[in-house]
Amino acid sequence: MKKQTIFLVLLFVQAVLYAQPRFDSTVFKPTKPTTTALVQVVYDAKDKDLEFSDDIQAALYLFEDYAWRQISVPLQKNAAGLWIATVPVKATTAFIAAKFYQGTLDHPDLLDNNQDQGYAVSLSDAKGKAVPGAYLGEAAFQVPTIAGGGIFSYYTNQPKVLPANYLKSLAEHEYALSGKQYLSYFQPFMSLQKLALGDAFPAYAKKLIVDGLKQKDVSDQVLNQLYSFSSSRLQDKELTQLIEKRVNNDFPSGATARFIAYSNTLGSSPDKAAVIASYEDFLRRFPVQQWRQHPNGQGFIYYTVYRGLGTAYFESKQFDKFAKLYDEVDFRTGNELMRWNIMRAYMFKMVGKDSLYQVSEAILPKLIARRGDNSYKEDFDHRAQADSNVVKNLDDRLFTHISLLNDLKKYVEARKYFLLLSEDGKYNNAELNEINLRVLEGLGDDKQLLPLLEMTAKYNAMTPRMFDKLRAIYVKEHAGDESGYQIYLAGLKSNEEKAAMKAYVDHHWVNHPMPDFRLETADGLFITPEDWKDKIVVVDFWATWCRPCIMAFPGMQLLVDKYARDSHVAVYMLGTMQTGDYRSKSVNYVRGEGFRFNLLHDSVNPKTNEQDLVFKQLVPLFGDSSIPRKIIVKDGRVRYCSGGYSGSPSKLMDELSLAIETLKNEK
The missing domain is CATH 1.20.58 (Methane Monooxygenase Hydroxylase; Chain G, domain 1)
Structure with missing residues (x-):
């Protein structure tokens, strides 16, 4: 008997504890605040992280009209060392939560939210009766998914799950308090009830909706919520049709009817005629001009x-x-x-x-x-x-x-x-610049050629043909003397462009061991690390299926031509991650397009039988498996690494040239 009594007592204590909120309300004064009297937060920072702060603010989360509103207020320190602020409450303020911080709310230097247990309190009206939404606010504060909104930012970590009986109690109290008003806070109330009722929720929700539909004055906005909830969350076809009938009777041209009609269009149908007919019917019923009058x-x-x-x-x-x-x-x-x-x-x-x-x-x-x-x-x-x-x-x-x-x-x-085109649009795209050059040539407008070429040089968005054209114009204007061309070309580029390029290159320096390799050339020979000794070697990982890789070829050709006579620099195009007869695919494409590249084929991985042995060993350096990917190797180590393609051949050449020259000048 004694053991049974002890068990019942423990069970009662546990039930009582489960029925208690986990937050602390003592920072709010008076102890039982109302919406008709002054409400304050009184924060004692002693023995807390903010104890030695000289500037504390409170982030207040107010549950009003069944939704969260967030504000920040500064706290003032009184003679007793307590930090105080007044809370701006309204007649509909049902629940308040607070957390205290130093710095900015997004990135506080110090923070106190009661170790994710929270500081919060419910409010009453002048007669001591809980404000509608008080119990829902209590639940929504401790389970942010119930009402959503800014309350998610209150917590540092995900709050622990609350007992179902506690949530059920809050739901029952809220329903008793707010009565038939539940349609005005339908979504959060349903979220609470789902957590509280578990498997019994669908039947409960259906009955509640059916009862709600019996009311005479149900707004289009409320019907919209009921329809969305019934069709999406309950997936109850019969109930959804019942709501749809009510919508079409009461608000045939309203927002809910529009949404229902949209939901019934046949956009996913493979039958094009059916798709067209459904969309045309929608637009006849709900013209866009009508919506624009009241968006x-x-x-x-x-x-x-x-x-x-x-x-x-x-x-x-x-x-x-x-x-x-x-x-x-x-x-x-x-x-x-x-x-x-x-x-x-x-x-x-x-x-x-x-x-x-x-x-x-x-x-x-x-x-x-x-x-x-x-x-x-x-x-x-x-x-x-x-x-x-x-x-x-x-x-x-x-x-x-x-x-x-x-x-x-x-x-x-x-x-x-x-x-x-915008100013950037006119000159910042090398492919479009090439097209504009052809247009001017087609028009015979030679006077506009040089201004175009100089602007594209300024934006560093030139193709190989544009370089040739600019050089030809320069040589012609200087009586065949080409000696000053490189200085002229460099002077066309803006200081901003040069600074941006240097910053980009500086961001991509690395120092990573180059894997051992034995790579086949286009002629069936093999190269090893010994062949790269005392050289600066550029490697472009590419594949015939990779469009950005192919688009970058003109820029790589500019680089190859620039260093063609430099015995200390080598440039290789290394095909990787290809299938089938990858050797013929690579060689035939490159030679067929007229590019003059030193081609290499990545080795086949014996474990996976994929043509990616060298590339995959470098993925930890790259951070992903995307191509194109350029690396520069010096003394057996990868010293530079960049990925993607900007769309500008000249910019790609300048990027890799700057990296090469920097490595050349190393002591």
Whole structure:
């Protein structure tokens, strides 16, 4: 009997402990704060991390109207050494949490949140009754996923799981307190109940929703929450249809009806005709012009619908309908439509160039006209970032159209669009600079050649042919004397460009052992580390399937030509991670394209049978397995390492040349 009594007592104590919150409320005064009287935080820093701080602030998290609001307030130290601040409470403030810090909240020097247990308190009204949301706030503070929002930042580590019976008690108290108002805080309340009820939750949630639908005045906003919860979280088809019927009866043109109609479109169907019909029907029921009169957070719907419809039109060759969409879409949507359809079709030769030109020419002026519509504002924190993104994207779309015009020898039109590029867009892309050179040559506009070439040199975005052209003009203007050309060329580059290049190279110095190797050449011979003795050796890891690798070839050819007569420098193109007859693939491609490279083939790894033995041994240095990857080897060690390709042959040559010359000058 005695043992049984002890067991029951322990069980009772455990239940009581489980029913207690883990946070400390003693820092709040009065002990039982109300929304109608002064509420203060009174913080004693003695024996805590902030004890010797002379500047303490409190981050306050206020649960109001069933959502979190976060503010920071400075604390003042009183004569007793206590730090005090007044909490700005409102009639709807139901729960308050606080943490104390020195420095900035994002990166505090010192922090006290009661070791992740928290400092917090619930509030009452003037009659001592808990404010609606108090119990929900208590739960949401200790389980941040319940209501989301800024409360996640309160904790240093993920809070421990709370007992289900404690959460159930809070849910019951909140429901008793707020009654039928639960529809106004539906999502967090459901999150709490799911944690509390476990397997019994779906039946509970369905009954609650059905009861809610019996109310007469249910707003469109609440119906939207009910629909989303029923369709996504409960995945209850019958309940979802019941809500959908109520929506269509009460708010047939509202936001929820719009979302339901969008959800029922057939964007993922392989049947293009069905996709088109579903999107066209949506736009007839919910015209974008109607939405723009009262915009809400559903802009993504029109972005997705127009993108899907436009792509379906384009892929089914309904180009007139595709172009007609540009009478309705904003810049953000039109930009994506052109990127995905026009640029992709041009790159992969999916549509004949004459047809593609007709479509591109029809839509591009409309896209340009909308560049100031601020349609990217939701994607960026600052207007300047959004504007910069518009400029970059418009430059990219102009690039595609200018390339198409050049291919069709429509040089007058190409030149017109070139002048619409931004300053960076005009000169910062070596491939586009090469196209503009061809356009000027096609127009016979020799006067513009030198200004173009000098600007591309300033931006360090030149191709081998552009170097040849600039040299030829210089020699002609200097009566055949080439002696000052290199000084002239160096003077064209801006100091900013030179400083940026030096900073880039300085960032990529390494000192890593070069693995032992025996690599086959294009002629079937083999080289070993002994062949690289007393040399500075550039190695470019590449593959025939790697487009950026191939794009970098002109820059590597510039480097090869620059050091062709330097016996202390060698440049090798090392093919790696290829399949099949990789030897023939590499040699035939390089020689077929007219490049003059020293080719090497990576060895086959005997353990994996993959052609990557040397490359994979260097992956710990690289940090990943991406190519192209350039290394420079000196005295058996990798001294320089960089990856990727900027798009500029001249910039690549300058980068590796600077690294080579720096290594040459080492003592």
